[in-house]
Amino acid sequence: MAKPSVFKIEATITERGQTTVPAHIRKMLAVKKTGRVVFRGMPDGRVEIDRKDENEVYTDPVISKFLGFLEQDLKARGKDAIRPVPQSFLDDYHELSNLDIDLNAP
Numbered sequence: 234m235a236k237p238s239v240f241k242i243e244a245t246i247t248e249r250g251q252t253t254v255p256a257h258i259r260k261m262l263a264v265k266k267t268g269r270v271v272f273r274g275m276p277d278g279r280v281e282i283d284r285k286d287e288n289e290v291y292t293d294p295v296i297s298k299f300l301g302f303l304e305q306d307l308k309a310r311g312k313d314a315i316r317p318v319p320q321s322f323l324d325d326y327h328e329l330s331n332l333d334i335d336l337n338a339p
Contacts, residue, residue: 242255242257242258254270254282258282262282262283262284263284264284268284268285269284269285269287270282270283270284270285271283271284271285
């Protein structure tokens with residue numbers, strides 16, 4: 234059985250940090266032009282590129298920790314933890330949302 238060949242394809246990174254995935258690589262990954270890929274930075278400094286599994290769900294560790302905190306807080310405090318926002322707060326919010334602010338003013 235023949236050993237798979239290793240090859241190198243050069244690509245340019247634009248001023249905006251973008252690059253085009255070469256057609257040969259897209260074909261190897263079975264990714265169409267509008268498809269998605271995933272880059273993985275490896276401990277040895279290499280970067281792997283794979284086709285994105287559309288069934289894979291990304292979980293942000295910070296958001297997960299925050300949602301876990303909210304869940305525990307709601308369990309501890311019960312239904313009393315959720316209350317409607319007071320009308321006075323909504324009135325202040327609407328009043329402030331219509332202000333013109335000069336971000337260049339000292």
